[in-house]
Amino acid sequence: MASTGAADRAYRALLGTLALAVPLVAALIVFEMSRGAAPTLRAEGWHFIFATDWDPVAEKFGALPYLYGTVVTSGLALLFAVPLGLGAAIEPWLIAHLGFLPLFQGFPFGLGVLNAGLVLAIMILPTIVSLSREILRVTPGGLREAALALGATRAEAITVMLGAARPGIVGAVILALGRALGETMAVTMVIGNTNRISASLLAPGATMASVIANEFTEATGKLHLAALIEIALLLFAMTLVVNGVARLLVYWSFGARRDVAGAV
Amino acid sequence: MSPAPSDALTLGSPALALRPLPAGRPAFVRRFSNLLLIVASGASALIVMTPLVLIIGELLVRGLPGMSLGFFVHMPAPVGEPGGGMANAIVGTGILVGLGLVLALPIGVGTGVYLAEHGNGPLGSTVRYLADVLSGVPSIVIGVATYGLVVVTLGHFSALAGGVALGLLMIPTLARSTEEVVRLVPASYRQAALALGAPKWKVTQAVVLPAARAGIVTATLLALARAAGETAPLLFTALGNRFWSTAIERPIGSLPVMIYDYARAPYADWNRQAWAGALVLLILVTVVSALLRLTARRIR
Numbered sequence: 050m051a052s053t054g055a056a057d058r059a060y061r062a063l064l065g066t067l068a069l070a071v072p073l074v075a076a077l078i079v080f081e082m083s084r085g086a087a088p089t090l091r092a093e094g095w096h097f098i099f100a101t102d103w104d105p106v107a108e109k110f111g112a113l114p115y116l117y118g119t120v121v122t123s124g125l126a127l128l129f130a131v132p133l134g135l136g137a138a139i140e141p142w143l144i145a146h147l148g149f150l151p152l153f154q155g156f157p158f159g160l161g162v163l164n165a166g167l168v169l170a171i172m173i174l175p176t177i178v179s180l181s182r183e184i185l186r187v188t189p190g191g192l193r194e195a196a197l198a199l200g201a202t203r204a205e206a207i208t209v210m211l212g213a214a215r216p217g218i219v220g221a222v223i224l225a226l227g228r229a230l231g232e233t234m235a236v237t238m239v240i241g242n243t244n245r246i247s248a249s250l251l252a253p254g255a256t257m258a259s260v261i262a263n264e265f266t267e268a269t270g271k272l273h274l275a276a277l278i279e280i281a282l283l284l285f286a287m288t289l290v291v292n293g294v295a296r297l298l299v300y301w302s303f304g305a306r307r308d309v310a311g312a313v
Numbered sequence: 314m315s316p317a318p319s320d321a322l323t324l325g326s327p328a329l330a331l332r333p334l335p336a337g338r339p340a341f342v343r344r345f346s347n348l349l350l351i352v353a354s355g356a357s358a359l360i361v362m363t364p365l366v367l368i369i370g371e372l373l374v375r376g377l378p379g380m381s382l383g384f385f386v387h388m389p390a391p392v393g394e395p396g397g398g399m400a401n402a403i404v405g406t407g408i409l410v411g412l413g414l415v416l417a418l419p420i421g422v423g424t425g426v427y428l429a430e431h432g433n434g435p436l437g438s439t440v441r442y443l444a445d446v447l448s449g450v451p452s453i454v455i456g457v458a459t460y461g462l463v464v465v466t467l468g469h470f471s472a473l474a475g476g477v478a479l480g481l482l483m484i485p486t487l488a489r490s491t492e493e494v495v496r497l498v499p500a501s502y503r504q505a506a507l508a509l510g511a512p513k514w515k516v517t518q519a520v521v522l523p524a525a526r527a528g529i530v531t532a533t534l535l536a537l538a539r540a541a542g543e544t545a546p547l548l549f550t551a552l553g554n555r556f557w558s559t560a561i562e563r564p565i566g567s568l569p570v571m572i573y574d575y576a577r578a579p580y581a582d583w584n585r586q587a588w589a590g591a592l593v594l595l596i597l598v599t600v601v602s603a604l605l606r607l608t609a610r611r612i613r
Contacts, residue, residue, distance in 0.1 A: 053512040060514035061431055067423030068432075068440045071488060074481055075443055078454070081461040136357025171364045178361060202343050204350035224449065231451020233545040234573060258453050258545070265457070265549045281457035285450060292449035296442060 078285065086279035088272055097279060103244045103260075105269050110276035112283070114244040118162065118254040119284070122236060123229040125166025125250070126173055131222055133170075134177030138185060139207050160241035163250040168235050173225035180221035180299070181214075188214045220298030227291040231284060233258035257284045369595070376592030379585040384593075389555050389571075395582045399590055401557050402566040405472070408559060409551055409567055410541050412476020417483035417536065422529060424484070425491020430517055432492070441489070448485035455481050456546035464550060472558075472565035475551025479540040487536045494528025495521060531605050538601035542594055544569035568594055 083090075089097060093110055100111020192213055196206040211218065241253020242263055255263075257280045268274040383398050390397025428441055456478050463474040498521050506516040522529075547553070552564040553574065559565075568590055575587035 057513045060517070061427075064423050064427035064431065065436065067420050068427040068436065068488075070420045071424055071440045071444050071447065071484065074484060075447055077462065078450070078458040078481075081458045082454075085457070085461045133357045133360055136354040137361040139354050174361050174364075202347035204347040205343070207350065227449045231449075231453065233451065233453040234569075238573075238576065258451060261453055261457065262545060262548055265460075266552070278457055278461070281454050285454045288450055288454070289446060292446045295449075296445045 082278055082282040082285065086275055086282050088275035089279045090275075092272060093276075093279075097276070098283075101244075101246060103276075105264075105273040108270060108272045110272065112257070112276070112280055114246050115255055115257045115260050115280060116283070117246050118165075118240065118256040119230055119258070119287075121162055121250075121254070122165040122169055122240070122256055123226055125163065126169035126229045127222065127226055129167065129170035130174050130177055130225065134174050134222075134225075135181060135211075135218070137174075137178045138181035139211070160239055160253050161251045162240060162247075162254040165236045165240040165254070165256070166250070168239055169229045169232055172232060172235060173229050176225040176228055177221055180224065181218050184214045184217035184221060184299070185210060188217075216298045216301045220295045220301070223291055223295035223298065227288045227295060230291065231258055231288050233262050237262045257281075372588065372592045372595055375585075375588040377589075379589030380592060384586065384589050388557060393580070397586075399566075399568065399571055399586065401554065402568045402571040402590070403593075404557075404559065405551070405554070405566040406541055406568045408472055408561070408565060409475045409479055409547065410537055412473065412561065413479030413483055413540050414533070414537065416477060416480030417487050418533065421484045421487025421536070422491050422533075424488035425493075425529075425532075426495055426517065426522070428488065428492040429495035430521070441492070444485040444488045448489065451545070452478075452482055452543050453545035453548075456548060456550055459546065459550050467562075469562075470550065470552035470564045472551055472561045472563065475547045475565065475567065476561070478546035478550045479543060482543065482546060483536040483540050486539070487532060490532035490535065491525075491529055494532055495525045497528060498524045534601050535605050538598045542569055542598055544573050548573075 089110055092108075093100075097110060097112055098116065099113055100109075101113045102109045102111045103114065104110075188210055192209050193206045196209040197203075201209070236256050237259040240255060240259055242255050242259060243253045244255055244260070245252070247254065261277050261281055261284075264273070265277050268277060381398075383396065385398060385403060386400050387396070387398030388400055389402075424440060424444070428437055431437065432441060459474055459478040459481060463477050464470055467474070502520050502524060503516050506520045507513070511519070547567050547570050551567055551570070553570045554564045554566040556566075572587045572590040572594070575583040575590065578584065578587075
């Protein structure tokens with residue numbers, strides 16, 4: 050019996066070691082990018098986030114246009130996708146199985162921020178629809194029945210369900226936001242890639258992810274590379290916070306064990 | 314003249330007075346907003362489906378002309394020369410995904426089994442939460458980190474670096490979906506094996522894992538299909554290569570990166586091949602998804 054206990058412990062320790070790889074990967078990513086970004090962190094400091102000049106030749110790096118582009122395109126995507134996604138999620142016959150599209154072929158519109166937002170909206174719709182639908186599915190159906198029994202219309206009963214599922218749905222939307230923030234290829238192909246902040250949504254722009262994709266392999270100096278890595282680090286931090294909050298909200302109304310990872 | 318019955322009721326016992334419900338919206342308003350919501354949700358569903366149909370249609374129309382046997386077996390033609398195919402990129406994607414799998418399969422599946430069988434403690438919940446959060450990290454960030462970890466360390470771009478990037482990308486989703494399918498194995502299987510005197514490790518190894526095998530294969534296929542379509546993490550790890558290469562220490566071509574390059578190129582023939590490549594990827598991913606749904610139904 051004692052040997053059985055030892056074998057059990059050894060087996061469990063083996064699996065536990067493999068599981069430790071997940072935190073290890075997270076730590077490695079943070080460590081590696083902090084190291085890579087160190088030169089600009091030292092040279093630019095806070096200036097990096099607030100300045101708009103991005104000049105690899107003069108080695109001046111301000112990432113504000115990219116931060117702006119990321120926030121605006123993702124915001125637009127949510128604006129388009131949330132009402133549509135929720136509307137579709139409460140539609141009972143919709144089969145929310147759209148999540149398999151790679152969708153990086155871009156669209157034959159003109160180039161610009163608005164189009165990037167539209168493409169992003171299309172890309173995050175499956176996330177919003179399938180997650181919201183899953184969350185509504187595990188929301189107790191008794192709520193709907195009780196509302197109907199009290200004489201509520203179908204729409205009012207759905208509103209009751211939506212109210213109960215709110216944390217999970219907010220989580221699903223934030224999760225979708227996380228995807229929009231980091232989406233690279235489709236945005237790179239349609240946004241036009243200029244580092245200007247324009248008031249017009251039809252003007253070309255750039256996002257954090259798109260500037261990395263465009264300039265990384267052609268980075269001219271050590272500082273230029275470090276600046277791009279720092280953008281990646283910022284993007285990582287943004288998505289970490291956004292996903293961290295979203296997952297907690299989804300767990301709250303979903304239970305951690307459910308197949309949230311598979312649904313996304 | 315006798316008073317109307319309602320008057321009598323009101324006058325006789327004020328407590329029983331029939332008053333309208335306090336928050337009363339008129340019935341026609343409620344009926345109308347009901348109709349409105351139902352119509353709006355149906356319209357949303359249609360609008361959500363539209364891009365999907367448009368994309369598949371556009372891909373078929375533009376991609377099919379470029380799809381020929383030559384596309385699959387020929388090498389890219391020199392710049393300016395028409396014809397040629399993406400044979401090297403198709404093989405390259407296979408190699409990159411295979412390398413990623415070598416890294417992700419043991420770690421992802423091992424983590425998933427740990428989470429399902431022993432994952433109720435603090436380590437389990439931490440790993441589960443981190444895996445979920447990591448699966449949302451942009452793939453280009455994984456690419457930048459892999460650049461630092463592998464490309465800078467080795468001193469050059471390589472298929473190996475691309476494989477590591479895809480592997481890192483696959484680990485969190487593979488771990489979580491393995492956990493899900495292992496949890497689907499009925500508790501009675503474990504109880505029966507334990508009752509027969511089998512130690513816990515043997516129960517996991519000889520009973521739970523074989524029962525979950527189909528599901529784990531499915532989860533792996535899904536992770537593979539996703540990794541096969543990734544462009545961003547390969548841009549500055551595997552880099553791309555227009556020539557035939559199977560060496561893991563050299564840059565290697567891949568279907569997504571080649572599609573990206575060809576789609577942005579100013580040659581009509583390249584653009585045509587990019588559409589064909591995109592269609593090939595779509596078919597690949599759709600076939601895997603279809604397999605997934607079929608097997609998933611069988612497990613349940």
